[in-house]
Amino acid sequence: MTGYSRSTRSPRGEARRRELLELVTEDLAANGLVDFSLRRAARAAGTTHKVLLYHFDNADDLLLQAVLRLRDRRVVAGLAAARESGGDSLAARIRALWPVLADERARVLDQAIGLAMYDPARYAALGREASQQYLPHLVALCPEHWSARRKQEVAELVLATLRGFLIDARTGGDSASDSAGFDALVRALEREEAADE
The missing domain is CATH 1.10.357 (Tetracycline Repressor; domain 2)
Known part of the structure; x- marks a missing residue:
């Protein structure tokens, strides 16, 4: 089961996913792709990498969605x-x-x-x-x-x-x-x- 399907079971989960994606997208826009990682994304989103993995399949999925x-x-x-x-x-x-x-x-x-x-x-x-x-x-x-x-x-x-x-x-x-x-x-x-x- 992918991270996305776990988070879309509820409107609240989908709202949280969109919020996290927006924060990571802003970080990517400001700082570019150099040194992009799940840990950097988690810092930008004010959460942990485990929370991001709940909502996204992996770092590549998160990067693709932000791009x-x-x-x-x-x-x-x-x-x-x-x-x-x-x-x-x-x-x-x-x-x-x-x-x-x-x-x-x-x-x-x-x-x-x-x-x-x-x-x-x-x-x-x-x-x-x-x-x-x-x-x-x-x-x-x-x-x-x-x-x-x-x-x-x-x-x-x-x-x-x-x-x-x-x-x-x-x-x-x-x-x-x-x-x-x-x-x-x-x-x-x-x-x-x-x-x-």
């Missing part, structure tokens, strides 16, 4: 920026989305992708879940009249390209080159949309 929570926040903020940009084009929406994705406060999410690359046997879900969280939203930003296949292809191109820019930026890449590359992506999206006219 997903942080990604949800970034997705919501990014979509709000894209929709509030005033731009009707996909290119304008991606231009508005990029500063949210590149914000230094989201560094821990890019570290999570690094973990997925470093130890895929253990952390593959961190990478896989990232795509599952972002792709539907990127698809939704595409022009409505595009076919489902075209939306999916363009969304995957945008996601892979932006992820590459983030990795480069986080690993000490050349910001001028990243900016030029991003501008090239935006121009490619503009051409893709202009092909409809």
Whole structure:
């Protein structure tokens, strides 16, 4: 029986689980993945590691849940920026989305992708879940009249390209080159949309 199923037997147990997850998520957002452990998470949550194991399967499960929570926040903020940009084009929406994705406060999410690359046997879900969280939203930003296949292809191109820019930026890449590359992506999206006219 997993920790999650034990804690969901009651509304009180589920509320406690959400409270603990929120505290651990805040610690992760502030301190990143370096030295993340069940004991560190317990200190951040003001509890013991045994209590965390009652509510979560293990440290990896807790880490995944906290990362997903942080990604949800970034997705919501990014979509709000894209929709509030005033731009009707996909290119304008991606231009508005990029500063949210590149914000230094989201560094821990890019570290999570690094973990997925470093130890895929253990952390593959961190990478896989990232795509599952972002792709539907990127698809939704595409022009409505595009076919489902075209939306999916363009969304995957945008996601892979932006992820590459983030990795480069986080690993000490050349910001001028990243900016030029991003501008090239935006121009490619503009051409893709202009092909409809």
